[in-house]
Amino acid sequence: AQSVTQLDSQVPVFEEAPVELRCNYSSSVSVYLFWYVQYPNQGLQLLLKYLSGSTLVKGINGFEAEFNKSQTSFHLRKPSVHISDTAEYFCAVYPNQGGKLIFGQGTELSVKP
Amino acid sequence: EAQVTQNPRYLITVTGKKLTVTCSQNMNHEYMSWYRQDPGLGLRQIYYSMNVEVTDKGDVPEGYKVSRKEKRNFPLILESPSPNQTSLYFCASSSPGPSSNEQYFGPGTRLTVT
Numbered sequence: 001a002q003s004v005t006q007l008d009s010q011v012p013v014f015e016e017a018p019v020e021l022r023c024n025y026s027s028s029v030s031v032y033l034f035w036y037v038q039y040p041n042q043g044l045q046l047l048l049k050y051l052s053g054s055t056l057v058k059g060i061n062g063f064e065a066e067f068n069k070s071q072t073s074f075h076l077r078k079p080s081v082h083i084s085d086t087a088e089y090f091c092a093v094y095p096n097q098g099g100k101l102i103f104g105q106g107t108e109l110s111v112k113p
Numbered sequence: 114e115a116q117v118t119q120n121p122r123y124l125i126t127v128t129g130k131k132l133t134v135t136c137s138q139n140m141n142h143e144y145m146s147w148y149r150q151d152p153g154l155g156l157r158q159i160y161y162s163m164n165v166e167v168t169d170k171g172d173v174p175e176g177y178k179v180s181r182k183e184k185r186n187f188p189l190i191l192e193s194p195s196p197n198q199t200s201l202y203f204c205a206s207s208s209p210g211p212s213s214n215e216q217y218f219g220p221g222t223r224l225t226v227t
Contacts, residue, residue: 009153034215043117043203043218044156090155100171101216103148103155 002027002093004104012110015083021076021107023091033074034092034101035065044090050074051096061085086111115140117219119204125225126194134189134222136204144207145187146171146216147179149200156203162187194226 007022025031032051036044048059055067065076074091091104117138126132138145146161148171158171162181176198178190187206191198201223205216 004155006155036218041221043220044205044216045218046215049215100158100161103157105153105155 002029002031002095002099002102004091004093004102006089006091006104006107008107009105010108010110012112013081015111015113016080018079019077019081019085019109021089021091021109023074023076023104025072025074025091025093027072027093027095029095029097031093031095033065033067034094035059035063035074035076036090036092036103038088038090038106040087047076047089081109081111083111083113085109115217117204117206117217119202119219119222121222122220123223125227127227128195129193132191132194132224134191134202134204134224136187136189136219137185138187138204138206138217139185140206140208140217141184142206142208142217143184144209145181146205147177147187147189148203148205149173150203150221151200159189159202194224196226198224199226200224 004025013019034049035047037047038044048057050057050067058064063078088106088108094101120135143164147159148156150156157173160179162168204219207216
């Protein structure tokens with residue numbers, strides 16, 4: 001069985017500061033990895049994904065994530081955040097042999113001026 | 114515009130009164146799914162459908178029903194709602210392939226059961 005742990009439920013940060021949202025997963029099989037973002041009062045939208053190849057993945061809005069197989073992590077980073085990045089972020093895994101998408105508990109990013 | 118629509122967006126109801134939340138997608142996706150979102154628990158899958166007339170239970174199916182008579186529609190039915198079903202519900206769809214779980218989400222339905 002797969003599971004996803006997002007290590008921080010809330011991350012407050014000042015505008016233009018760097019941020020890292022942490023995600024660890026456990027799985028006995030190879031997985032695809034995703035980050036979704038949920039802006040206030042909206043549904044989720046895909047931020048970036050790792051399927052294979054380069055372990056550094058770039059997504060929309062200047063976000064990137066690095067897949068670390070030995071540490072079973074897929075942390076999300078942005079070098080300089082904006083007020084508009086305030087949202088909830090979800091890490092998710094999907095076993096590449098099939099199954100279902102498993103979400104983490106979510107991390108609420110709050111960017112302050 | 115490619116989208117997943119849900120109706121209603123907000124619903125307040127009473128215990129035991131049957132309700133249906135509709136979901137429709139215009140992307141010809143085979144796979145559709147319902148999730149509920151609760152604070153601190155992330156998204157949990159209720160039911161999913163691989164294609165027309167093919168549905169299966171997710172992680173938290175108790176108290177819910179679904180049907181998939183047409184490819185574009187996947188309604189969620191609560192036959193006898195209870196207060197523990199107060200939650201934010203999302204419908205999602207995707208198409209098969211290596212990125213099959215790049216899911217497109219609807220805007221959500223906030224349900225309150227009193």
